[in-house]
Amino acid sequence: MKKKTIMKRVVVTGLGAITPIGKNVKEYWDNLLKGVSGANKITRFDANKFKTQFACEIKNYDALDYFDRKEARKLDRFSQYGLIASEEAIKDAELEFSKLDTNRIGVIFSSGIGGFETFEKEIIDYTNNHFNPRFNPFFITKIISNGLSGTISINNGLRGVNYCPVTACASSTQSVIQAFNYIRLGKADIIIAGGSEAPITEASIGGFNAMKAMSTNNEDYSSASKPFDKKRDGFVVGEGAGALIIESLDSAIRRNAKIYAEVVGGGESSDAYHITGTHPEGLGGYLAMQNGISEANITPKEIDYINAHATSTGLGDLSEIKAIEKLFDSNLDKIQISATKSMTGHLLGGTGAIEAISTCLSVKTAMIPPTINTTEVDEKISKKLNLSLGKKTSKDINYALSNSFGFGGHCAALILKKYVG
Structure with missing residues (x-):
């Protein structure tokens, strides 16, 4: 055996x-x-x-x-x-x-x-x-x-x-x-x-x-x-x-090391759609997030915060939002979302790492960075979404998700949890 x-x-x-x-x-x-x-x-x-x-x-x-x-x-x-x-x-x-x-x-x-x-x-x-x-x-x-x-x-x-x-x-x-x-x-x-x-x-x-x-x-x-x-x-x-x-x-x-957060899930998938463009309905992003949440053995309702990929492109932002709206549906108004690329820009292959760091610190400190520069939200985005516009937010976070999507249709979603000994 x-x-x-x-x-x-x-x-x-x-x-x-x-x-x-x-x-x-x-x-x-x-x-x-x-x-x-x-x-x-x-x-x-x-x-x-x-x-x-x-x-x-x-x-x-x-x-x-x-x-x-x-x-x-x-x-x-x-x-x-x-x-x-x-x-x-x-x-x-x-x-x-x-x-x-x-x-x-x-x-x-x-x-x-x-x-x-x-x-x-x-x-x-x-x-x-x-x-x-x-x-x-x-x-x-x-x-x-x-x-x-x-x-x-x-x-x-x-x-x-x-x-x-x-x-x-x-x-x-x-x-x-x-x-x-x-x-x-x-x-x-x-x-x-x-x-x-x-x-x-x-x-x-x-x-x-x-x-x-x-x-x-x-x-x-x-x-x-x-x-x-x-x-x-x-x-x-x-x-x-x-x-x-x-x-x-x-x-x-x-x-006897200090601990920032626990890693509990990692979802990966492919858009299988276009070499540079994300799927218009966010199919790959949806699957990556779903896979990560499943691996963490939780439900979408338990996610408190999403550090979005959100690059500030027309199609990319909307496809990610569609995936989020579909997966989190009834819980949309309870999740905080922020886009740190509004401050750092897009570090391409380095971006997921610095966003994982900020997500760790959000979980550890119960603070969420703002999404800056956004003054008029695209009308195609649900008004239920909390996009952390303009200022930091204080929120106790048990589970957080960080998204990254790349040319070639590569999709990845990391799930972090507040560490409890």
């Missing part, structure tokens, strides 16, 4: 972030609650030739504040951000790897597009000097998306599971979900999970403009990210990274 697998309880014990509205978790969280917009005119290159001339950059970033010059040269910006966030999370969790079994500690860390800045620079340099082509010896290791996950593992001597889910804007939510699955099945004790992205480059801005996906509101860029608003005209790209220490409850108790 097969031995029945006993699922372990899984918790979050450490957080780290570098974002457009804060270079660490405290700054990030404080500015979320204040409703600070991270949008600004692009400073990294001359954006005047593009339809979109603004983004959510990390302010006053200097790699040499974090790395020595030699190390910085070996790392693309996306890897730098991920290492900064993961190091903060490790310190926050008070992990001492020398006292732990590093064979059972892993890294699952995502990036949607990896070293885009390095790739762009190297190809431009080659084009300008193709008679004597010289590539950076670190070119390949700087651009591969899994290089960051590997570097975190190498730097800390972690020999457990190590890989990089790449599912566009669902990537880092799926990193957290996969970490949850490994740990609850007893295959690991601790996993550093998260995601990082550095997509503010000329090719990226030009490419998203060509798709007509980004806002072009250059006159009022600080309020351009306006999820659910009638006048929304596209997403605002952002950059940064988020890291979470996902740990078995047994391990956390042995270490």
Whole structure:
């Protein structure tokens, strides 16, 4: 007779972030609650030739504040951000790897597009000097998306599971979900999970403009990210990274670790509809949320808060709302919903991680960040919905849900619970 697998309880014990509205978790969280917009005119290159001339950059970033010059040269910006966030999370969790079994500690860390800045620079340099082509010896290791996950593992001597889910804007939510699955099945004790992205480059801005996906509101860029608003005209790209220490409850108790929240479910699905557009009826999003709630062994009525994907695109916002309205139906007026991308912009592969962090903190502190910039809610959205417009909300949260949807139809929904010992 097969031995029945006993699922372990899984918790979050450490957080780290570098974002457009804060270079660490405290700054990030404080500015979320204040409703600070991270949008600004692009400073990294001359954006005047593009339809979109603004983004959510990390302010006053200097790699040499974090790395020595030699190390910085070996790392693309996306890897730098991920290492900064993961190091903060490790310190926050008070992990001492020398006292732990590093064979059972892993890294699952995502990036949607990896070293885009390095790739762009190297190809431009080659084009300008193709008679004597010289590539950076670190070119390949700087651009591969899994290089960051590997570097975190190498730097800390972690020999457990190590890989990089790449599912566009669902990537880092799926990193957290996969970490949850490994740990609850007893295959690991601790996993550093998260995601990082550095997509503010000329090719990226030009490419998203060509798709007509980004806002072009250059006159009022600080309020351009306006999820659910009638006048929304596209997403605002952002950059940064988020890291979470996902740990078995047994391990956390042995270490006497502080606990932010319990991870109780992760739903994944596909829209199976279009390479860039979400299903108009939100079929994939509905299924991901339903799967996550089912895995958590709760009902939709028990969800108190949803951190929506809500990118400020015409179709995307409405399809997610339709899925929410269908799944939560009679409970709509009791659920609080907020869209933190209104402040951070859209960090693509890194966005799910920083939103998982804010959702953890909402569960822990009973505070919900606002949705800023939204002044006239789309008439297609039910008036029953509490969209947290303009100001933070105080609410006791037992269960929270964080959504992430990516190009390719990838859908992911993370379920967090208030930790009760």
